[in-house]
Amino acid sequence: MNDLSFLKPASRQIDFDNFDDRLLLYVLKYEPSFFTCISCGGCTATCSAGNLTNFNVRKIGLWLRRGETEKLSEEIQKCMFCGKCTLVCPRDINIRNVILLIKKRIAMLKNENTTA
């Protein structure tokens, strides 16, 4: 049988109608300052991990706001929690705490899945 899946490729669109907000709502509850991010990239420029790997802390925030949960959970392992991002943020967002909250929530969701 020939593989005809190329005839119906998965959509590349960001789907706001099926938005996975499980991470975002948790982060906003405990770190509401996160909502004020303007994607200036100051955090990424100073990031210790980002200068050595392809880790991009600004994109973590962007993915969080777009509900890209799967991408996030892998990428976030690269953060070393040095906190320099928080020092340079012009919006005074506690970015270090945002990363910590994402990690916590991912662990919670994993736990729910395995016990369910």
Place this chain on the structure above:
Amino acid sequence: MNNKHVAVIGGGIAGMEAASVLARQGLKVTLIEKQANTGGKLNDWDHLFPDFSSPDELVNSLANKTKDSGVNTVCNTEISRIERNGKRFELRANQDVRFFADAVLVASGFNVFDATIKEEYGYGLFGNVITSVDFEKRMKKHGQLHTIQGTAPKRVAIIHCVGSRDAKVGNTYCSKVCCITGIKQAIEISEMLPDCEVFCFYMDLRLYGSKFDSLYLQAQKRHKIQFIRGRLSEAAERADKSIQIKAEDTLQGRPLRMTVDMVILLVGMEPGVSTSQLIQKNQMTVDENGFLKSANMHCARNQSTQEGIFMTGTAICPMAVNETLENARSAATEIIHFFENRRP
């Protein structure tokens, strides 16, 4: 109305324009300036955006206007206190100088953001990091730009939003005029030094004025100025006195580093220090950004929260030169209405 007396505090362009309009309407006007000359900060500027015109010409024409209209200009005098006495005001200056007025117009201007506060950008530490104000002063004085080593820079980075839109320094507002100032200075550098590469690092380009976007287009088209969307995180001096800067190229999504010969920081506007002195003693109120608060930001922009005390120019909020002059004329109109509507 003709016997009414208005005291204008601050002899910058806002104060000069308002004073001359009021005097031409027949009012007695005293213009009080703390420095030796009128003209304010424009005396240090080399060229104005967006038309590269000369601030000296503007200041001179305003000086002639105030003189010809009969404004009494008093320099070297700083007002420290405004006292209400019935319907009149008594203004006190240094030593025992006093002025009496029926209305007061505060045109005390702004302060330039102190870039040393942004330590990570190295202003005051590294000789090749200067501010946009230093650039204007140098151009006015020497007519050329060179590094601390005395060479012509081959690569310059212009940094937007220094001291503006930055919660870390306590200024969350936009200073509005820096974006266009950066583009104007980038074009000036490129015209002066055609071999010099110029990069602008921005978060958002706010080119709100009617002619600002065409200058942006001109900077890209004719001068090949490069715009990189990313906020500077830090600057470091290298052994040869060049400056290494770090930012994220947010459109690429990767951290970027670049070595430049000079960094120009586009410093924003802050509430004037002299203003804060007047506020403390006169119950004038300030808005959330620390600038003087209007009685109503739409229909009484120039009225302070104290009756009979008006304000104009960058004491209210960051403004470009043309806006400041328009605002000064509007303040003069409000003062005239104030006298017309006042019951005897």
